[in-house]
Amino acid sequence: MRSTWIAVTATVAAIILGAGLWGTIGAAALAVSLVASTSTASWQDDLGAPTEPVPRSDDLDPFPVTEVYDVGADGVLTPEPTPEAAKVWKSIERVFTPRGAAARIDQLRLGRDVSSDTMAWVSRSESVEYWTFAANLAYAADDDDWMSTVVHEYAHILSLGPESADAFAVTCDTLWVGQGCLFSDADLLTFSDRFWNRYTDAPDALNVDADVADAFFSAHEGDFVDAYAATNVTEDFAESFLAYVSEDPVEGDDLLSQKIAFFGDYPRYVLVRERLRAELGWD
Template sequence: MHPRWIAVIASSVALVLGVVFWGTTGLVVWSITQSQAAAELGTGLPPLDDPIRETDDDFRITEVYEVGADGILSPSPSAEAAAVWAEIERVFTPRVAATRISQLKVGDDPSSDTLAWVSREDTPEYWTFAANVAYADDEELWLGTLVHEYAHVLSLGPDSVDSYTDTCDTIWTGQGCLLPETALLAFSDRFWEAYSDAPEADNVDVDVADAFYAAHEDDFVDAYAATNVAEDFAESFMAYVMEDEPTDGGVVADKLRFFRDYPPYVLIRERLRAEFDLG
């Protein structure tokens, strides 16, 4: 399996994915141009053709783009934002990216420990996707992160989660109540039900996750997977896509084999491994 990821959760509201360092990663800084900065300083507002810029808790200043129904970013994206969006489209497919992501936020902060996060919008089928391009030069790291995010969108969409209910008879994920017969609920029943010390399904406390991981290290792909069941699902799916199929035993191998029972996830794995020449 790949080396463990180091993750930092930066928000208790949005579903936030911490940056993950996979081996020794090189860093590249894609900085916002001097002309954009000068324009803001001179007028207090960005030019009309430039993206809105806002201060983000994770990435310092971010550029904000709206995603049209045709998958076109508005306003016209910077080179960095266009590259991020192109990679998202490769992983999600253009159709899914356009119909599930309503807003793209792009930051550049090599001092941040956060690589990317996704957050559900008020309309349940739509998400905001935020990316820190300071780490985007590491192709393996970046691809694994996009696959992880894709797993969240797949497993926490409106066909899997009721975001409006006041009661929950299954699991409250922080994004809503899991509907019966969904992949994430089956994953939880199979791999998390037996734990007496498991974090809550909406846990975002790093210390809680670290303690749980320390007690059950062999059961997880990496430390971040122990945060909550949704993160375990996403990290396990990422490993299922990125790694060769397991031939050994153990809980981690069983988690990867879990996805074989869900044809949409199998097809996604096959497509991504072909698209990115993963062997």
């Protein structure tokens, strides 16, 4: 989820507006783009095969949903999208690539609620390899901010898919996050072990309380891209990934610099960064 304040629940990863991003990203959330990517590269080939279906909840929406579109295997929306919906879908295709978007998203939900601080959220769909992507049209018109939100949501899907977490685990010996129990080789678990295990006052992995995050951020402000990243390790991963993609390389031994540099140790993320920076004009 990404919001004016950004949060993840047990079933939804979302983004909220109010937190300022690290470096030159500033206080914005994420930006929208109008042209579909021409890249044929897709991260989805690196992900594991689907396993069992996960029930979809209809009680997840942080803002009223007024438009629902099914995404076909060819990436075509049904029913025919409005121009505004088509624009949102094209922005998603630019980040995910058209092939990747069709392979990972099976439903697009849209609403418009300026009173909601949630910009977008993603949630596991009925089959674990698919996701619902929801966007608040009240914020999607800001091209400079919206695309960053889509990148943040992309990071959630990259790190919380069926290749990374067991949604059906009865017990968990690693870390239970919004989409299940992380596998021992999950990138998000490595990130958590390296950067979050050092704290004795860290919020729970399922924390969504802004006050808890603000207090934690105040105590360790230099360690995070922004206050929203201090919500829980999942949001920290997504916000740090966004900074990695959107910012120039950083050098330093401080914890924040190490978090940004973390993704450079994984060829998959390096390739994603190169593609997105070229596609979105962030070079």
